[in-house]
Amino acid sequence: MGLRKPPLHAVHDGRASFTEFGGWEMPVEFDSIRTEHAAVREAAGIFDVSHMGEIEVSGPDATTLMGRLTTNDVTELDPGDTQYACITDEDGIILDDTMVFRLPDDSGAQYLFVPNAGHDAQMYDRWVDYRDEWGLDATVENTTEEWAMLAVQGPDAPALAADASDGATRDVDRFGAAYLEVAGVRSFVSRTGYTGEDGFEFLCPWDDAEAVWSAFDCQPCGLGARDTLRLEMGFLLSGQDFDPDDEPRTPYEAGVGWTVDLDREFVGRDALEGVDSEGVDERFRGIQLLERGIPRAGYEVVDADGEHLGHLTSGTMSPTLGEPIGLGYLANEAAPPGTRVRVVVRGEPKQANVVTPPFIDT
Amino acid sequence: MSFDVPTDRRYLESHEWTTTDGDRVRVGITDFAQDELGDVVFVELPEVGEDVTKGAEFGVVESIKAVSDLVSPLSGTVVDVNEDLIDAPELVNEDPYGEGWMFEVEPSSESEFDALLSADEYRERIE
Numbered sequence: 001m002g003l004r005k006p007p008l009h010a011v012h013d014g015r016a017s018f019t020e021f022g023g024w025e026m027p028v029e030f031d032s033i034r035t036e037h038a039a040v041r042e043a044a045g046i047f048d049v050s051h052m053g054e055i056e057v058s059g060p061d062a063t064t065l066m067g068r069l070t071t072n073d074v075t076e077l078d079p080g081d082t083q084y085a086c087i088t089d090e091d092g093i094i095l096d097d098t099m100v101f102r103l104p105d106d107s108g109a110q111y112l113f114v115p116n117a118g119h120d121a122q123m124y125d126r127w128v129d130y131r132d133e134w135g136l137d138a139t140v141e142n143t144t145e146e147w148a149m150l151a152v153q154g155p156d157a158p159a160l161a162a163d164a165s166d167g168a169t170r171d172v173d174r175f176g177a178a179y180l181e182v183a184g185v186r187s188f189v190s191r192t193g194y195t196g197e198d199g200f201e202f203l204c205p206w207d208d209a210e211a212v213w214s215a216f217d218c219q220p221c222g223l224g225a226r227d228t229l230r231l232e233m234g235f236l237l238s239g240q241d242f243d244p245d246d247e248p249r250t251p252y253e254a255g256v257g258w259t260v261d262l263d264r265e266f267v268g269r270d271a272l273e274g275v276d277s278e279g280v281d282e283r284f285r286g287i288q289l290l291e292r293g294i295p296r297a298g299y300e301v302v303d304a305d306g307e308h309l310g311h312l313t314s315g316t317m318s319p320t321l322g323e324p325i326g327l328g329y330l331a332n333e334a335a336p337p338g339t340r341v342r343v344v345v346r347g348e349p350k351q352a353n354v355v356t357p358p359f360i361d362t
Numbered sequence: 363m364s365f366d367v368p369t370d371r372r373y374l375e376s377h378e379w380t381t382t383d384g385d386r387v388r389v390g391i392t393d394f395a396q397d398e399l400g401d402v403v404f405v406e407l408p409e410v411g412e413d414v415t416k417g418a419e420f421g422v423v424e425s426i427k428a429v430s431d432l433v434s435p436l437s438g439t440v441v442d443v444n445e446d447l448i449d450a451p452e453l454v455n456e457d458p459y460g461e462g463w464m465f466e467v468e469p470s471s472e473s474e475f476d477a478l479l480s481a482d483e484y485r486e487r488i489e
Contacts, residue, residue, distance in 0.1 A: 033426045317424075324404075
């Protein structure tokens with residue numbers, strides 16, 4: 001089967017280089033990662049993130065179904081609210097992380113959540129299977145290929161979004177969402193993102209994506225800059241910082257235990273209650289390399305005696321800091337923040353400090 | 363996209379270039395290679411006096427997104443290294459055939475140089 005292509009693929013062709021991500025062929029770089037990254041930190045950049053999934057849930061038992069399959073308390077959401085949550089298996093292992101949107105009242109569905117690239121079919125099946133097993137009255141739709149998703153991020157993003165929407169986005173608060181006209185296209189707009197900057201994410205009909213994309217006169221950015229931006233913030237990357245097969249982690253290990261509400265019943269709850277009471281052996285940490293070199297996913301972290309402390313799951317040269325930074329899992333007791341450790345870079349132990357992300361203030 | 367492939371040097375399929383100046387051969391990576399890598403942020407090179415071997419790894423170049431081994435085009439002894447790349451690895455992107463050069467070697471064999479690709483042969487491989 002060929003790669004799935006975002007609706008703007010032809011628009012990007014010739015302007016960007018592409019990469020495979022989650023079964024999609026996505027733009028990875030338009031100009032350079034450094035240029036794109038700096039634009040988002042200093043002004044604004046626009047990303048095509050149409051590879052992200054969209055699942056809509058409606059019907060009388062929609063809240064019950066959402067609540068039993070995500071770790072956070074979905075009943076806290078009013079229409080137009082958003083919530084970060086994990087989706088865990090019976091053992092409390094993260095299958096995916098997601099934004100859950102309680103849709104404004106003028107929508108047919110009550111909830112929309114955004115699985116990571118390539119996870120939409122799996123999550124759709126999971127929702128339908130559990131709905132049937134529990135006998136719930138809810139409708140689940142995979143609308144991934146109906147919605148394009150664009151993100152405009154950076155300090156100038158609010159002004160750009162206001163220009164493109166005749167000022168309508170000014171009424172959308174941080175983590176709020178609304179249906180608005182953007183470049184004449186009815187879009188679902190949320191004040192969310194994955195860069196640490198203020199900004200918006202726009203869901204617009206697949207066929208209208210170009211009108212919305214073209215309404216923003218700012219730096220086009222690819223997944224390369226998206227990765228360095230999220231890494232500076234310590235945000236998790238699905239399939240890399242957690243993965244049910246290759247990097248199985250609970251939300252507590254992954255540093256997102258705050259998304260877990262144990263006062264409700266959900267898949268994985270009992271296992272996570274045990275983890276919460278017993279504590280974790282390893283925890284998601286940041287490291288800052290103090291010697292020349294670049295930390296990368298898979299590199300081992302050791303102590304001064306060469307004893308294993310953990311490993312990295314992400315790493316790069318931070319474009320903002322000009323310093324080598326990484327993320328990974330380290331022994332909870334032996335490597336708290338402030339500990340001097342060694343990262344084994346191609347066989348050579350290099351000094352590093354354990355830090356608590358984010359690496360930068362935004 | 364068209365890449366610069368100067369005709370005054372020889373190439374490896376692994377995207378290193380060489381030029382000769384008397385007994386010395388200068389080595390760097392090509393315009394195509396730096397473009398593929400993206401923003402270069404780290405270069406690790408051999409030390410002066412170190413022996414390098416044709417076809418063997420002599421260092422590493424890292425961009426924000428990728429790590430790439432560097433392969434020596436020739437066997438010989440390293441006689442100079444571009445120390446400027448330690449503090450300014452971006453020179454590899456900005457001027458891959460000039461300021462972004464990597465090291466110079468005194469080759470132990472003339473014949474190895476003859477086996478390298480011409481500019482036309484290298485261009486065929488990247489187009």
